[in-house]
Amino acid sequence: MKRRTDEPTLDRRAFDLLCLTMACVLGVHAPHQPWWLVAALALVLGLRWWQRRRHGTRPPLLLKLPLLALLAVAVVFTYGTIFGQQPGSALAVGLLVLKLLESETPRDARVGISFACFGLMAALLFDQGLVATFVVALGLLPALATLRALEPAQAPASLPRALLPGLALLAAAVPLALLAFALVPRLSSPLWGTANSPQARTGLSDRMSPGNFTELLTDDRPAMRVSFDGPPPAPELRYFRAYVMWLYDGRTWEHADLRRADGQRRLLETLESRGTSRYQVDLEPTNRGILPALDVPLEAPADARLSPDREVISDKPVRELLRYTLDSAIRYHLQPELPEAARRFALRLPQGFNPRTHALATQWRERHGSDDQAIVDAALALFHDGGFRYTLAPAPLGRDAVDDFLFGTREGFCEHYASSFTVLMRAAGVPSRVVTGYQGGYWNSLGNYLLVRQSDAHAWSEVWLEGRGWVRIDPTAAVRPERVSLGAAAAGDQPGWAETSWLASLRNRWDVVNHWWTQGVIGFDALRQRGLLTPFGIRDTGTAMLGMLLAIGTSLFVAIGTGWALWRRERPEPLRKALRRLEARLARAGITRRRGEGPQHYLRRAARALPAQRGELERLMNRYLELRYAHDEPVPELLREFQRAVREFRPRRVVK
């Protein structure tokens, strides 16, 4: 590329700020890149900064090219490719830092800053949490300050002060940015392959083994939205059943068609309902046939059927947004009479696993006799008081997974608790099964719907109790009640030292803020857009409508901004104001001040035109001239007198 020779070189401040911007980009990308690459790039950045400051020379091409090659090799060596999110970002950040080696002119700096902005945005593809977004937004400050520093002739300011105007600019931009954010039409389907391949994120699986929910629980994408005909159920009742799992092989729970396993046709479980709820579900594509339903559905919707366990199964996998309406029982007796075959299934455990669990269960059975409820309570008490901890990153479990969990690690999340609880129950002879689905969700009061995310995925147990049928037991709630009352946002890790009350309350508050961010910003999608606009009577939220609203809103903001820009703080001088008043009065009498006519000439002319008031006008003129020219500042008393004289002056036109 030919370099224009007449361009000046970057001054020191601009280059410092440019380096700072690049350091910010490197910093926000550091968490998801190999540490040695980050360290090497930071070293290159630091050396280049020092070198330019010290010597001010350009690095030789012989140094730049090998570094470039080294970067490409390093990326390919680490990731095996240069395409994709991770290698792409590593390459981009590397190139940005290397760009510093040849940034000498304002033009280079502008190009660098542009791509630094892109790099900042790219960092959000990895983590769009509140803190991450805030940190990334802070990276805009040095970027804007660099652009400012490229302009010539400005008052010198210290480095921190140089960052402030950018902050003010961003603050002024917030209203328009929020408007654009709220109204930009969202894409219904991606234009190109999404960052994390969609196949890997299909939501709930029909198998459950400890650990495979982790990806779901950190996935903030919506799973479904539910709007209720009546009031929504209380938060702790928002259990959406998807899969009922009976089969356990010591490691994995499996949803399987029991017809095949049992060799006989099973009947639909009987349901005695005492209170139902009608609701509509918008299910995001899952590529699976299961349709989550609140508690126990009464009947299947069209194109779907009920399994014997009252799971709703669609005839074909859900590949696009699906809407269905269901009636569900909220208070019920499910299967009050348990058939013998089903009981056998609900007690089946693999042989030779988890001896300590079996021993504990046998002990409970001996202590409580035939009181199944007491055994359930004993297990819940164990989870509540036994030093169990809720974490999304539990220690791995060995072959006797339940033993290891109950007597060893004692840390895990819903599927660990559901799985071990069910195994405990079966070992104690209480018929039980694992149910997975979603629990919680965010109630959108604007849109009147419950937003359920992948991160609301949950697993719990159902035990069959005499006279009550299948009863839902959520062992996770015994350990972490907030998981049920607050939802997935409360499901973070809880390190041991954070159990003091003030830290816990701080964490809870932080959870709420995060929750707000997650729900208000990250989850703001097409449906929420509609929810935002319906109160204003706008039902159609198509792209055209949104585009129009966006245009109107933007014009409004631009108009306000233009008004600000055009507004001038005019402090009219009182003397001038008084003279203007006099001029206005004389103009009404037909004596208009000509362009370029001085006050003396003008008032003399007026005196000639109004002979009756010659004396008065001449006094006014003399007073004005004295006020204007005799002193640096008009004397206040004289000024007041002049103003009064002007007020009292009434030109009387003489008819000639």
Place this chain on the structure above:
Amino acid sequence: MRDALRRLQELAERRLPALTRFRRPEPMPIELNRRRIYIVPTGFGLGFTLLLLVMLAGSLNYSNNAALLLTCLLGAAGAASMLIAFRALDGLTLASVRAGQAVAGQPLALTLELESRRPRSAIRIDLDRSCQAFAIDAAGKADVTLPLATRERGWQPLPRVRVWTTWPLGLFRAWSWMHPEQSVLVWPRPEDDGPPPRLPADEGLRPRLHRGEDLAALRDYRSGDPRKHIAWKASARLGQLLSKDFEQPESRPEWRLDWRELEGMENEARIARLARWLGEAHAQGRRHSLWLPGQPIEAGSGPGHYARCMSALASLP
């Protein structure tokens, strides 16, 4: 190509003044207001917009709302910078123009006095092909000196001046034209060489007796030196008597430069010769008078006198 475009632009401005916002010369002070400030995005601004669109598409595609928010924030900040660019020029006033002195063909230093009620940064002024950046501090005034190319002697109208800025982010360029209704006087170019002025016969003979006033050097005391020429302080320092030696100026006749004596020469050649003589007289510190048709100038010396003579010469028809 560039020149052709320039000519086309000039033609368009003359033919379509309403469309091209061509301004006739106007009296000072010239205050910039919204009716005469124009804004377009710079090349960098267009590139940045493209980048924002890419960022928008990316964040929408990955339905990443945080990235979308960042993109919107950056875009809105860019849009706000347009208003700041406008405000950087709005209300800026060209109070007056001071012209320096130059002979034709040499650049003339033009000092523009700009005023503003509030401080401003990074404003640039284009005049001919030169550009100067300036800032206005809290005092509200700035002087910008630019070289103005000159071609011929005489009154030369000021060209249009472009005031522009890309403050604060370089995304938008706001500009305005100022065309001050003022002319500057360009002195005639002296001829390269030629005969010296003819001196009046009696002038060279008059003896000059007065001693020079300027101190030339200190020398050893010689008997007979007047007492008041002894440098007492220096003598005390060195321990021997020193005398102040005063320059003896050679007797230098006064030049009477006369238009009428250059009969038979062409007008401009006469002016060029007189200009050279004036220059020589000024360089030698010689007293001179100048007679021009209709405006005789008394003898004198010094820069003021020289400027007066040159200006009179320049404004000859």
